[in-house]
Amino acid sequence: MEKKSLVKLESVNAGYGEEPALIDVDFEIYKQDFIGIIGPNGGGKTTLLKVILGILKPYSGKVKYNLSRKIKSIGYLPQFNQVDEQFPITVLDVVLSGLMLKNRIITRYTKSDKKKAESMLERMGILDLKNKTIGELSGGQMQRVFLSRAIVSKPEMLILDEPNTYVDNKFEGELYEILRELNDEMAILLVTHDLGTITSYVKTIACVNRELHYHRSNVITEKQLSAYNCPIQLITHGEVPHTVLKKHNKE
Amino acid sequence: MIDFLQNIFEYKFLINALWAALFASITCGLIGTYIVANRIVFLSGGITHSSFGGIGIAYFLGWNPILGAALFSILAALGIEYFTEKGKVRNDSVIGIWWSLGMAIGIIFIYLTPGYAPNLMTYLFGSILTVSDTNLFYMAIFSLVVVLFFIIFFKNILFISFDEKYAKAQGLPVTLIKNLVLVLVALTIVLNIKVVGIILLISLLTVPQSIANFFTQTFKNIILLSMLIGFIGIIAGLIISYTLNIPSGASIIFSLIVLFGISKLFLIIANRYKISKIQQNNRK
Numbered sequence: 439m440e441k442k443s444l445v446k447l448e449s450v451n452a453g454y455g456e457e458p459a460l461i462d463v464d465f466e467i468y469k470q471d472f473i474g475i476i477g478p479n480g481g482g483k484t485t486l487l488k489v490i491l492g493i494l495k496p497y498s499g500k501v502k503y504n505l506s507r508k509i510k511s512i513g514y515l516p517q518f519n520q521v522d523e524q525f526p527i528t529v530l531d532v533v534l535s536g537l538m539l540k541n542r543i544i545t546r547y548t549k550s551d552k553k554k555a556e557s558m559l560e561r562m563g564i565l566d567l568k569n570k571t572i573g574e575l576s577g578g579q580m581q582r583v584f585l586s587r588a589i590v591s592k593p594e595m596l597i598l599d600e601p602n603t604y605v606d607n608k609f610e611g612e613l614y615e616i617l618r619e620l621n622d623e624m625a626i627l628l629v630t631h632d633l634g635t636i637t638s639y640v641k642t643i644a645c646v647n648r649e650l651h652y653h654r655s656n657v658i659t660e661k662q663l664s665a666y667n668c669p670i671q672l673i674t675h676g677e678v679p680h681t682v683l684k685k686h687n688k689e
Numbered sequence: 690m691i692d693f694l695q696n697i698f699e700y701k702f703l704i705n706a707l708w709a710a711l712f713a714s715i716t717c718g719l720i721g722t723y724i725v726a727n728r729i730v731f732l733s734g735g736i737t738h739s740s741f742g743g744i745g746i747a748y749f750l751g752w753n754p755i756l757g758a759a760l761f762s763i764l765a766a767l768g769i770e771y772f773t774e775k776g777k778v779r780n781d782s783v784i785g786i787w788w789s790l791g792m793a794i795g796i797i798f799i800y801l802t803p804g805y806a807p808n809l810m811t812y813l814f815g816s817i818l819t820v821s822d823t824n825l826f827y828m829a830i831f832s833l834v835v836v837l838f839f840i841i842f843f844k845n846i847l848f849i850s851f852d853e854k855y856a857k858a859q860g861l862p863v864t865l866i867k868n869l870v871l872v873l874v875a876l877t878i879v880l881n882i883k884v885v886g887i888i889l890l891i892s893l894l895t896v897p898q899s900i901a902n903f904f905t906q907t908f909k910n911i912i913l914l915s916m917l918i919g920f921i922g923i924i925a926g927l928i929i930s931y932t933l934n935i936p937s938g939a940s941i942i943f944s945l946i947v948l949f950g951i952s953k954l955f956l957i958i959a960n961r962y963k964i965s966k967i968q969q970n971n972r973k
Binding site for chain 1: 857
């Protein structure tokens with residue numbers, strides 16, 4: 439099967455202040471990919487997401503999009519602490535905002551937009567919450583709302599930033615099942631610093647620690663890890679997915 | 690109260706005051722809800738106070754003070770954003786600097802202006818009973834602009850306020866819209882200075898919204914309800930001011946905060962009643 443490249447980063451340097459958070463990153467994301475991005479706090483995971491999403495302009499290097507729609511169709515689930523829980527907005531309005539790019543600035547939502555949003559909420563099992571404000575929701579419900587927003591426009595790529603910050607163990611397993619289903623339709627990029635529970639879901643793993651270490655495989659050997667200087671758990675996929683916990687010293 | 694009602698159609702300044710109350714409640718209802726939802730009350734306080742610098746400079750140059758205030762507060766609104774982002778100074782510190790800078794410039798230029806500045810207190814504490822026809826005209830035009838802007842860009846304003854990063858990732862012109870709304874915030878502040886004055890203005894932008902938020906939780910409903918509450922508050926303050934012969938700005942704010950207290954009390958009692966009803970039902 440020929441793989442279609444969706445986004446390609448070429449020798450990207452990016453960051454906020456004087457110090458770049460990402461150095462010389464080459465990264466290509468293909469259709470059908472399910473990549474787990476791991477790395478230490480402050481290692482540049484979020485910076486990488488921002489570059490891919492087009493929120494942050496890199497200092498140098500290229501970001502090439504090869505998405506079939508003209509407007510970037512990348513869905514995005516933010517970290518829990520990024521949103522203001524007390525903001526006066528209803529669940530339905532949040533999900534509808536995922537369809538904003540389609541009708542741009544002035545037009546109002548159409549009936550079919552509303553139907554799409556509602557059927558998305560139904561799929562997530564939270565249609566009865568549609569007129570609640572987000573402040574009334576639990577962490578897991580809120581995560582479902584934001585996931586609905588991210589995928590309601592049927593994007594070609596879905597990015598999740600630390601989905602485990604929503605703290606809802608009951609939904610977490612369900613979430614990964616949903617993601618596995620979604621992966622048939624879109625590429626998925628999942629950022630986390632705790633790979634413990636998802637090792638069996640992601641297809642490949644990339645490690646960000648200012649540099650990006652990515653080999654298109656779901657096996658990371660200890661040798662590779664130590665060469666990359668990436669302080670994480672060692673993950674392998676055997677017949678039965680399992681995790682080998684092995685931490686090595688930070689420099 | 691009866692005096693007020695009898696005189697209202699007799700005196701032009703009372704009719705002007707009623708119109709001013711209407712335009713103030715429309716503009717403050719919209720902009721205030723944006724301010725409260727975005728948690729930029731302190732920023733708005735900074736813009737309000739820094740407009741005094743523009744008033745001082747306008748006095749010195751012999752311009753219309755409102756024009757000076759408008760220019761200066763737009764400069765402050767965009768300047769605060771600019772210095773926060775480019776200058777890498779903490780946002781609230783930048784606000785504090787502009788806040789006091791504007792006041793200082795205002796005081797210096799008024800001091801340098803020969804003669805006595807008779808209307809100074811009007812700008813600091815407001816005087817809804819002396820709103821001129823010209824002033825009213827500007828307020829009317831501007832209210833229309835703000836209402837139209839919010840109708841056209843409502844979805845964008847809502848989602849940029851709610852989740853700026855997501856809106857950016859969707860390719861919306863986030864910075865442009867944010868800056869446009871900031872300009873509207875600055876102009877709302879300037880045009881309402883006459884109503885309650887620089888020092889008291891922030892409550893016209895926050896108290897009606899806080900009351901509205903007791904009863905409704907969506908952005909749109911808070912806007913509509915706080916317009917109504919703002920109007921009631923201003924009219925009540927006007928009547929009290931006229932009847933007791935006390936400054937109008939202060940009595941408007943005072944009556945708004947009394948409204949706030951009554952609403953909160955009402956909620957507490959309603960809640961108690963609900964709970965006791967449930968308990969009664971449980972006993973049955």
